[in-house]
Amino acid sequence: MLRLFLGLFLVMTIGLVLALQTVDRTFDALLDGEMQHYNQEAVRGQAWSLVEQLRGLDGSARERHLETVRPHYGLGLALVERDQVALTPQEQAELAQGRVVMREQYTQFISRIDDGSQLLSIKLPAEPSLMPFYIAVAYLMIAIMIGFVLFFWVRPHWRDLEKLRLAAERFGGNDLSVRIQLSKRSNIRDLAEHFNLMAARIEGLIANQRELTNAVSHELRTPIARLSFELDQLKQQPDPSQNRELIDDMYADLGELEEMVSELLTYASLEQGATVIVREDIQARDWLDSVVGSVALEAEAAGVQLLIAECPVEVVRIEPRFMARAVINLLRNAIRYADERVQVSLTRAGDHYEVRVNDDGPGVPLDGREKIFEPFARLDASRDRRTGGFGLGLALVRRVSQSHRGHVEVTDSPWGGASFRLTWAHLD
Numbered sequence: 257m258l259r260l261f262l263g264l265f266l267v268m269t270i271g272l273v274l275a276l277q278t279v280d281r282t283f284d285a286l287l288d289g290e291m292q293h294y295n296q297e298a299v300r301g302q303a304w305s306l307v308e309q310l311r312g313l314d315g316s317a318r319e320r321h322l323e324t325v326r327p328h329y330g331l332g333l334a335l336v337e338r339d340q341v342a343l344t345p346q347e348q349a350e351l352a353q354g355r356v357v358m359r360e361q362y363t364q365f366i367s368r369i370d371d372g373s374q375l376l377s378i379k380l381p382a383e384p385s386l387m388p389f390y391i392a393v394a395y396l397m398i399a400i401m402i403g404f405v406l407f408f409w410v411r412p413h414w415r416d417l418e419k420l421r422l423a424a425e426r427f428g429g430n431d432l433s434v435r436i437q438l439s440k441r442s443n444i445r446d447l448a449e450h451f452n453l454m455a456a457r458i459e460g461l462i463a464n465q466r467e468l469t470n471a472v473s474h475e476l477r478t479p480i481a482r483l484s485f486e487l488d489q490l491k492q493q494p495d496p497s498q499n500r501e502l503i504d505d506m507y508a509d510l511g512e513l514e515e516m517v518s519e520l521l522t523y524a525s526l527e528q529g530a531t532v533i534v535r536e537d538i539q540a541r542d543w544l545d546s547v548v549g550s551v552a553l554e555a556e557a558a559g560v561q562l563l564i565a566e567c568p569v570e571v572v573r574i575e576p577r578f579m580a581r582a583v584i585n586l587l588r589n590a591i592r593y594a595d596e597r598v599q600v601s602l603t604r605a606g607d608h609y610e611v612r613v614n615d616d617g618p619g620v621p622l623d624g625r626e627k628i629f630e631p632f633a634r635l636d637a638s639r640d641r642r643t644g645g646f647g648l649g650l651a652l653v654r655r656v657s658q659s660h661r662g663h664v665e666v667t668d669s670p671w672g673g674a675s676f677r678l679t680w681a682h683l684d
Contacts, residue, residue: 292358296358303356303367306325307367309321322334331380332381334376338373338375347366351375363380482509483510487506535575535660546580547583547584548587554588560595564599573609578656582652582656583678585653587613589649590613590617597615609682613675614669618673629650629654630651664677
């Protein structure tokens, strides 16, 4: 605080002194003519009176008269010879017109007595010798007042900045839960709120990264363990003709690993904001037909009827690749758990699009409808790993919806199964 206070104090004090000096000199220059007129008028009467008293006297009598009246005027009165005073042409013209000539910053006044060679010099009393001291004391008092006011102004700012510094230090020391609470009157409240938002975002990203890393390591163990077991079996197989089944299983495990890595890369790019979402106007029916066609064989193999319920939208504004991936994941999830049928529709309500996927499977319990959108989430035995998938499909759907300024939710379908509703805004 001391460093901040001293810095502001010196800047404000020096700035105020310079401002006062600048104003003083500026007004002196601007009002010079008016000040001359004012001072001439202030002394003109006394000068005229003295000149009238001296005009009828000779040189020695004039000196004696000045000695007599000098104590009563309180002014420096003296007779000077014209040739002893270097008069400028302008001053000579002013004296010829009967005006008073001013010198030495309005402290000396010269007046003509008559047409002779003598002039009357009038000097104002000298300023008190302590005037510079008083000026210094005045500036010191101003500085003290500035420091007093500045201290009470800086103190709450310093207190809030110190809270921000300590919070940043703790956050840098891996205390990611630290947040700043400031008064509504604080001038850095907006900065503190931005810090809190940044801290929450970083904490969330790191937490997601840790969860994702732990989940990935757990999920990779299964296909890797199977590959290791199948390689051991392959080495011990005496008949090469019987290797075909093991090799097919190994290819299946490799395909599983490849699919998992692909979903992980897609999810990570959306989660970290590394992918720029650029929307396009796409023919809705053609796009939905191609998406449904991508999983038609999977539905047929599972004995599930896959239908497009309705698609009254002509043009849809999306990022086609990621949105297609999201809808395909919804369809695969529905096919995986459906008994006989899956239905998909694409509609528009106001400024939002909606894709709805219904199935007639076991549905999703209420307490798990939010959890299923988390990476690698598992609900129960009816939806565990043996039914297929890695737990990333629905998490990827949520990230795609968020990147389109939308959301995804699950409710009950008309057939008793699950109904997934994916909505997003029409405008970017």
